[in-house]
Amino acid sequence: MTLADLAAARGPASAAVLADQGLSEGERTALLNGMRGRLGEMRDSIARGLSSDAKSRTGMVGWNAKGLWDAPDALSSPLLKRVQAYAMAVNEENARMGRIVAAPTAGSAGTVPGALIGVGDHLDLDDDALLLPLVLAAGIGEVISKTMFIAGSTGGCQAEIGSSAAMAAAAVTEMLGGDAEASVHAAAMALMNTIGLVCDPVGGYVEVPCVSRNAFFAVHAVSSAQLALAGLRSVIPPDEVVQAMASVGRMLPPELRETGEGGIADTPTGRRIALEMAR
Amino acid sequence: MSLLDVIGPVMVGPSSSHTAGACRLALLARHAFGYEPSRARFVLHGSFAKTARGHGTDLALVAGALGAAPDDARIPMAFAEAERAGLAVSFETADLGDVHPNSVRIEVHGPDAAGAERTLTLQGSSLGGGIVRVFELDGFRIEFSGAAPTLLVRHVDTPGVIARVTRVIADDEVNVAALYCARKRRGGEAMMAVECDRAITPVAAAYLLHLSAITWLRQVPAVMSASSDGSHIASATAEVVP
Numbered sequence A: 001m002t003l004a005d006l007a008a009a010r011g012p013a014s015a016a017v018l019a020d021q022g023l024s025e026g027e028r029t030a031l032l033n034g035m036r037g038r039l040g041e042m043r044d045s046i047a048r049g050l051s052s053d054a055k056s057r058t059g060m061v062g063w064n065a066k067g068l069w070d071a072p073d074a075l076s077s078p079l080l081k082r083v084q085a086y087a088m089a090v091n092e093e094n095a096r097m098g099r100i101v102a103a104p105t106a107g108s109a110g111t112v113p114g115a116l117i118g119v120g121d122h123l124d125l126d127d128d129a130l131l132l133p134l135v136l137a138a139g140i141g142e143v144i145s146k147t148m149f150i151a152g153s154t155g156g157c158q159a160e161i162g163s164s165a166a167m168a169a170a171a172v173t174e175m176l177g178g179d180a181e182a183s184v185h186a187a188a189m190a191l192m193n194t195i196g197l198v199c200d201p202v203g204g205y206v207e208v209p210c211v212s213r214n215a216f217f218a219v220h221a222v223s224s225a226q227l228a229l230a231g232l233r234s235v236i237p238p239d240e241v242v243q244a245m246a247s248v249g250r251m252l253p254p255e256l257r258e259t260g261e262g263g264i265a266d267t268p269t270g271r272r273i274a275l276e277m278a279r
Numbered sequence B: 001m002s003l004l005d006v007i008g009p010v011m012v013g014p015s016s017s018h019t020a021g022a023c024r025l026a027l028l029a030r031h032a033f034g035y036e037p038s039r040a041r042f043v044l045h046g047s048f049a050k051t052a053r054g055h056g057t058d059l060a061l062v063a064g065a066l067g068a069a070p071d072d073a074r075i076p077m078a079f080a081e082a083e084r085a086g087l088a089v090s091f092e093t094a095d096l097g098d099v100h101p102n103s104v105r106i107e108v109h110g111p112d113a114a115g116a117e118r119t120l121t122l123q124g125s126s127l128g129g130g131i132v133r134v135f136e137l138d139g140f141r142i143e144f145s146g147a148a149p150t151l152l153v154r155h156v157d158t159p160g161v162i163a164r165v166t167r168v169i170a171d172d173e174v175n176v177a178a179l180y181c182a183r184k185r186r187g188g189e190a191m192m193a194v195e196c197d198r199a200i201t202p203v204a205a206a207y208l209l210h211l212s213a214i215t216w217l218r219q220v221p222a223v224m225s226a227s228s229d230g231s232h233i234a235s236a237t238a239e240v241v242p
Helices: A005-007 A012-023 A027-049 A065-071 A078-095 A110-124 A128-147 A157-177 A181-193 A211-228 A238-251 A269-278 B015-032 B046-055 B057-065 B075-087 B162-173 B200-209 B231-237
Strands: A099-101 B010-012 B038-045 B087-093 B102-110 B117-128 B131-137 B149-156 B176-183 B188-196 B213-222
Touching: A005 A012, A005 A128, A005 A181, A005 A238, A012 A027, A012 A128, A012 A157, A012 A181, A027 A065, A027 A078, A027 A099, A027 A110, A027 A128, A027 B010, A065 A078, A065 A211, A078 A099, A078 A110, A078 A211, A110 A128, A110 A157, A110 A211, A128 A157, A128 A181, A128 A238, A157 A181, A157 A238, A181 A211, A181 A238, A181 B188, A238 B102, A269 B046, B010 B015, B015 B038, B015 B046, B015 B057, B015 B102, B015 B117, B015 B131, B015 B213, B038 B046, B038 B057, B046 B057, B046 B102, B057 B075, B057 B087, B075 B087, B131 B188, B149 B162, B162 B176, B162 B188, B162 B200, B200 B213
Parallel strands: B038 B087
Antiparallel strands: A099 B010, B038 B102, B102 B117, B117 B131, B149 B188, B149 B213, B176 B188
16 A cells, blocks of 8 residues: 555545455454554553653653653643653653553654644543554554665664654544545655654664654644644655655665764764763 | 554563564574573674664563563563573674674574583564564574564475475465575575464474474464563464474
């Protein structure tokens, strides 16, 4: 299935994703139960992350989610705060070697729950309303993975956080009533605006910039959903956007693909932290 | 790739490729070995070599060699667990050639039931999101992913061996998803990896092993769906050791 096929489906895109799987009734039930379990695991990691300020293994992160959650709402924007805090809660759990759901990777694990559960809780939606959108998120990730490896070491961060933001954007759009075309174009716009992002973790640890990046891209996904729900569409067809991202990934030098040797990892302070951690 | 592999796995952080994937590769090596390893050597390549410590790749590899699934809460304590289990571990970095940046060579050693020292070498890559691919086993260029139960057979390269193996699998009413064969030389040692929709019965496996052309056999469970509650691994490991 291509993104064009998915966008052309009638009704919600998740129905087309499920139909494309060719599942028996039992397999379909097992998949939905599995997704319900994933949703529960995501919620658990958010709850643990929001209440913990235990430092990560390096000490670079660990208090960001709780710090934001406990802080006054400076922008009078509870949705923004909730989405950012949820996303960082998951990734700080990840940085502490806690239990999380990769979505699609561990380094980008906060984006989908941050956006989907964040918006859901903001609007006081029941978890049942989140289930099929989560299936759609998985479907979008599956289509992207047919064109490129979803890994920072092959495609840079765009492959990880870009995929997660695209998945989250489609899911939020469907959850808020968007049809298949709107959901797929939300994914494409999120992806298009992530192209070129490099993977440059300080010291090679999934902490800086990874934790705050999940907060930024969870919001990015929600922005994309807002545009798509208002009728905005990607001028470049969604499948071509994925091709473009894969092509940019191939152009990235190894230093910018999860080796910890380029970008902010390769700053004087980044190098000093890496050396301190190696000791 | 199933939808639950995209939204998943449920895992201990911090990296699906460098932690969960590494754990799965070592778990595959343990199952292919078939004995309790007393020593494990990990040779890291590319991004694995550069960022192993930061991603807990070292801990995840050791945990996998001990039999842990990617969601096992003991992964952060894997070195202490190894010491308790009597598993000696060592790490090196090397260029494994033109392979995926997240690749590793895993050598496991240990005594079999009779006390004789055994060794197995597995090379594989972690492709992202926890998806893995083995590309070499004991020097044979075969492939399998751990997404399905996999039958590994070492045999003498003679006409009809592959047909006999697939016949036995068919008689067990098991469907073959993929089959890879490789040999060292014509008429010499050979290996096949048969990815199946489910594991063959222990009786069928024992029958295959008694054939003169077959020298070694393992049934490796689908580690992609393994979780720390242990139920999956316990039921899928049909241990057939000569």
